[in-house]
Amino acid sequence: MSETRDVALTEEMVRKIVKEEIAHAFKKDPAAKRACIIASKGTLDWAYPPLILATAAAAAGMETAVFFTFYGLNIIHKDFERKLIVSPVANPAMPMPVPMPDLITALPGMQTMATYMMKSMFRKKNVATIKELIDAARESEVRLIACQMTMDVFGYKQEDFIDGVEFGGAAAFLSDARKSHVTLFV
Amino acid sequence: MSETRDVALTEEMVRKIVKEEIAHAFKKDPAAKRACIIASKGTLDWAYPPLILATAAAAAGMETAVFFTFYGLNIIHKDFERKLIVSPVANPAMPMPVPMPDLITALPGMQTMATYMMKSMFRKKNVATIKELIDAARESEVRLIACQMTMDVFGYKQEDFIDGVEFGGAAAFLSDARKSHVTLFV
């Protein structure tokens, strides 16, 4: 280990050292420490997965960003409590008290009922609310980024969004995502 | 290559060796050998992509896991044959014998008809059934993981699922996904 060592390192010895360091480096691959999630849907049910995954990633020590685009802007809108509803139509996979044809689930009032049902199912099982998940995300330094292009298309202004939201475009998302193993489009 | 070599390695020679080994190591990046897929939807059409991708990844020699969450729990439910149906409503991209307004596709019986149509289209083209894809996944050691949190919310028990299913949370998914290049949310 010292410069006074008599025997010079051979190529074989050097290759062995290099392989050790590389194996070690891959275990600490910086891409394994980052998660970039796109949230593109704006209903109550699809607001959960990006927030649950983002808070879980942050809890695991990962640098995490969620990019809200298209209908997903609803999730970080100041008025999200009222905007995030759920439609039972065209989702025969949604658990309903009794199976219903789409014509019934399309009746006035059924969105309200499905939204109420989902909220009470989640509350009964002590799942965090969207508000609690957003608070947890902000506390654990998950970056919340609103897509400027779709904000503009839908006529939203920066002040329409909750505190702590950043603003950026697809290029900004990609400059993080290209350094991340976990990249998900929800 | 031997310790008796007369000329000591120079820094230049060492850097050349290191670059060779690194280039070689990146070709064998362990993240390229893993795929982690989330299956979140519970209709017949959206049951196909995660299972087709997972079995293709396993066939390519990748360590593959599918994490079933939210409506995606339907896919590995013991009763999946009856649960996986498809709704033509709100999907104007679904090929139908004639174009139909949503009001018609919402009529009672149309889910049954669309489900029947899709199954027969797939059978006619010799595409594997969901059952065959699940069997292929299990035979090729794809890990099938049910999301405990959503199981609990929807009131499912471990015995409601097919054999070979594991149980875990978002943290378990992320601990695999952070080591994987292929991470997809279906």
Next chain:
Amino acid sequence: MSETRDVALTEEMVRKIVKEEIAHAFKKDPAAKRACIIASKGTLDWAYPPLILATAAAAAGMETAVFFTFYGLNIIHKDFERKLIVSPVANPAMPMPVPMPDLITALPGMQTMATYMMKSMFRKKNVATIKELIDAARESEVRLIACQMTMDVFGYKQEDFIDGVEFGGAAAFLSDARKSHVTLFV
């Protein structure tokens, strides 16, 4: 740096060199230069995200491929202008002039109206059309790959698709995706 250097490199010196080179190599991780996107949905709204992300990735100098499968085949069909429509049913997140129950949004004519509304919102904000995005993708050498299996299921032929489209399967997608940090299922 020359072979005439008097002092041989020690193990310590070699490890330092190796760490430098590895840190440098991870900054140029080849997986950070690739993006692989699956486009699986066939409505006007969901045609945008894969094309916007793909053209942004190409603009950032990434090698980019989009794999069109299931309903996503609509996006690269020669007749995409007519095929890409949007349904307001079951998407309470879609901005509408007034909130509507699903039963109203399911009426005949509402898909046409919602498609017209979305196109004019995008045009007013100078967002590129689907045609312009496809042209930009082809000019920036984004690979557009149609999924052969689903082409076959839906009865499409190679000549049904726009110029420049390649044809491949899930295995082809995965052989690119496993070398990419950015992998997204839209």
